[in-house]
Amino acid sequence: MSSRTTLLRxxxxxxxxxxxxxxxxxxxxxxxxxEVSETPLNVPDAxxxxxxxxxxxxxxxxxxxxxxxxxxxxxxxxxxxxxxxxAGGFTAVVAMPNTKPVNDSVLVTEYVKAKxxxxxxxxxxxxxxxxxxxxxxxxxxxxxxxxAGCVCITDDGRPVMNAGxxxxxLQYATQFDLPVMVHEEDLTLSGKGVMHEGHTSTRLGLIGIxxxxxxxxxxxxxxxxxxxxGRLHVAHVSCEGSVRLLREAKRRGLxxxxxxxxxxxxxxxxxxxxxxxxxxxxxxLRTRRDVEAVREALADGTIDAIATDxxxxxxxEKQVEFDKAWNGVVGLETALGxxxxxxxxxxxxxxxxxxxxxxxxxxxxxxxxxxLAVGAPAxxxxxxxxVEWTVDATRFFSRSRNTPFHGRRxxxxxxxxxxxxxxxxxxxQMKESR
Amino acid sequence: MKHLLGIEGLGRADIESLLGRAEAHxxxxxxxxxxxxxxxxxxxxxEDSTRTRTSFEMAAHALGAEVLNWTTAGSSVSKGETLLDTxxxxxxxxxxxxxxxxxxxxxxxxxxxxVRCAVINxxxxxxxxxxxxxxxxxxxxxxxxxxxxxxxxIIGDILHSRVARSNLHCLKALxxxxxxxxxxxxLPSGLESLGAEVTWRLDxxxxxxxxxxxxxxxxxxxxxxxxxxxxxFSRLFxxxxxRAERLKPGALVLHPGxxxxxxxxxxxxxxxxHSVILEQVAHGVAVRRAILEEVCR
Ligand SMILES: [Zn+2]
Numbered sequence: 085m086s087s088r089t090t091l092l093r094x095x096x097x098x099x100x101x102x103x104x105x106x107x108x109x110x111x112x113x114x115x116x117x118x119e120v121s122e123t124p125l126n127v128p129d130a131x132x133x134x135x136x137x138x139x140x141x142x143x144x145x146x147x148x149x150x151x152x153x154x155x156x157x158x159x160x161x162x163x164x165x166x167x168x169x170x171a172g173g174f175t176a177v178v179a180m181p182n183t184k185p186v187n188d189s190v191l192v193t194e195y196v197k198a199k200x201x202x203x204x205x206x207x208x209x210x211x212x213x214x215x216x217x218x219x220x221x222x223x224x225x226x227x228x229x230x231x232a233g234c235v236c237i238t239d240d241g242r243p244v245m246n247a248g249x250x251x252x253x254l255q256y257a258t259q260f261d262l263p264v265m266v267h268e269e270d271l272t273l274s275g276k277g278v279m280h281e282g283h284t285s286t287r288l289g290l291i292g293i294x295x296x297x298x299x300x301x302x303x304x305x306x307x308x309x310x311x312x313x314g315r316l317h318v319a320h321v322s323c324e325g326s327v328r329l330l331r332e333a334k335r336r337g338l339x340x341x342x343x344x345x346x347x348x349x350x351x352x353x354x355x356x357x358x359x360x361x362x363x364x365x366x367x368x369l370r371t372r373r374d375v376e377a378v379r380e381a382l383a384d385g386t387i388d389a390i391a392t393d394x395x396x397x398x399x400x401e402k403q404v405e406f407d408k409a410w411n412g413v414v415g416l417e418t419a420l421g422x423x424x425x426x427x428x429x430x431x432x433x434x435x436x437x438x439x440x441x442x443x444x445x446x447x448x449x450x451x452x453x454x455x456l457a458v459g460a461p462a463x464x465x466x467x468x469x470x471v472e473w474t475v476d477a478t479r480f481f482s483r484s485r486n487t488p489f490h491g492r493r494x495x496x497x498x499x500x501x502x503x504x505x506x507x508x509x510x511x512x513q514m515k516e517s518r
Numbered sequence: 519m520k521h522l523l524g525i526e527g528l529g530r531a532d533i534e535s536l537l538g539r540a541e542a543h544x545x546x547x548x549x550x551x552x553x554x555x556x557x558x559x560x561x562x563x564x565e566d567s568t569r570t571r572t573s574f575e576m577a578a579h580a581l582g583a584e585v586l587n588w589t590t591a592g593s594s595v596s597k598g599e600t601l602l603d604t605x606x607x608x609x610x611x612x613x614x615x616x617x618x619x620x621x622x623x624x625x626x627x628x629x630x631x632x633v634r635c636a637v638i639n640x641x642x643x644x645x646x647x648x649x650x651x652x653x654x655x656x657x658x659x660x661x662x663x664x665x666x667x668x669x670x671x672i673i674g675d676i677l678h679s680r681v682a683r684s685n686l687h688c689l690k691a692l693x694x695x696x697x698x699x700x701x702x703x704x705l706p707s708g709l710e711s712l713g714a715e716v717t718w719r720l721d722x723x724x725x726x727x728x729x730x731x732x733x734x735x736x737x738x739x740x741x742x743x744x745x746x747x748x749x750x751f752s753r754l755f756x757x758x759x760x761r762a763e764r765l766k767p768g769a770l771v772l773h774p775g776x777x778x779x780x781x782x783x784x785x786x787x788x789x790x791x792h793s794v795i796l797e798q799v800a801h802g803v804a805v806r807r808a809i810l811e812e813v814c815r
Contacts, residue, residue, distance in 0.1 A: 283707065
């Protein structure tokens, strides 16, 4: 960590955890926030950054990214994934375990951590698997994974279909107070489906996935959660039915958190257009009504975090028949612009939007950061709120280009990303030298 | 029109001009054997269909074209070549049109985005089968003169039927009323917004029909639990002799083939006085000539 002292001067600081929204000076020393002051500070030895007209936000935290390493380095590596993260304003990401091999062992966890240290850009937290090999049959060594630093367990990409096993995983995790992150999909309901079941799937002759595939599993897991008193985190909530169940569960005090992705609160199933595989994801894009429900849940606290489910794929996985294409969209570099789009459309307030990128995810997994109190890590995202830009997938820092947002106009751009007091990204450029 | 990827999106005028041209071909018309002379039409059949492939082949020959027949059997696809690799390799041989039949809905759309020659959809997954719909409409139009105000009833597995989708768009565009009938498990949501009426009460709608189209029932749907048994399907949705009695006197019976005689249609009905099934087959070549002529212009 840098021992340098930096003064971010006169930016609009939005720190939802502490109810701050106003012009402040932020002093960073030894990698930590040293002072946040309404009155201008005068620190002679500090490097001064003029933040006037910009927003100074806690660094964004993404609970759900696929870095593809080990195993599919052609799609993304931990290094390129971290570049993509800091370019999108993310100072911390949680790496999903569906790598090759699967992260169901200390060895893989250590490997990911070592590669992240080498990349030395943003914080990379690691998620371990719930079951060995994501096979849904035997529990992975949860205690060992936790000891190695895993911050949650998940079979993301797949549901745990065996309810008895899921119940025991939730129970067992209570001794570590570990969130169990779930990909909610009843495979007997989703079947061979490749997009949302509705008007568009009927028109295109594609097999549909009904919302019940997700909602039924959310219902099951909330029932199991109530019995086990564990911690559940529902990944990529896509539909109204799930939102309704989550809202009620939270009202009843269950320890459940949830996330939604920018694509699910921005696009509808019609985005599939004429078989655009970039709009193929799991869960699928749903209806306007579902988009509205997810937006309401983001606004009212039913959903705790915006997570990208950053899922890089190569051309070979996407430039194929729709029913053969792989699911997923890269998300780190478009998340801020899409979130601010929802703010501009009046779906949620700015402070709430910032909370969903910072405080919400930090609390859901008990991670440091996500706020700017004195003593907090100096993970900071500086945003130019009014800059308009056009998404150009060919210029992503991610190694992959699979996005349905190529060519879309967005407002609001990341100007600087600071991790532990060190400037790692500025104006479209990586600052990789220490 | 550059490609024929589906009937959806075609206007009435487009369809009528194709049908008019087919009419000319049917009557022999002026000699058309020079129209595509020296040109190559490539048939890319990733899914077997002797009937459709042969029909396109005959149409191409009649226009003077050479036909390159390509099938997946023993091809590089089994060695992992992608659809786009195959399509680009075939395109490199210089055809004027690719006629594509594929198991995946949207496969011809993908191909059309990456080639410069014309693409004709010869049936894609459970999406569309435009040449079939055009020949069905052609058959009805020759009998009736026009489709305005006529009611066409399509019975069976609507969910998995590309014939039903293409026919729905085509018949609606020509002014017909379209009723889709089948078990609720095989009636996908959103059909109404495509302009269809939807019902599972076959006996209520049967007497209203000016034409009835029976779709082929795939026996594997039974093991997928879309319906309990072929026997029950036949009892509830089969066009049997008793039901045929209740048809309007001049009503026409169609089937895109191949038929499961005794399941969706009784043999006596398939071969009976209402049936125009053999006319459909005969009209296929004329309609496909018209399609090739149109997209290769
Ligand atoms: Zn995921």
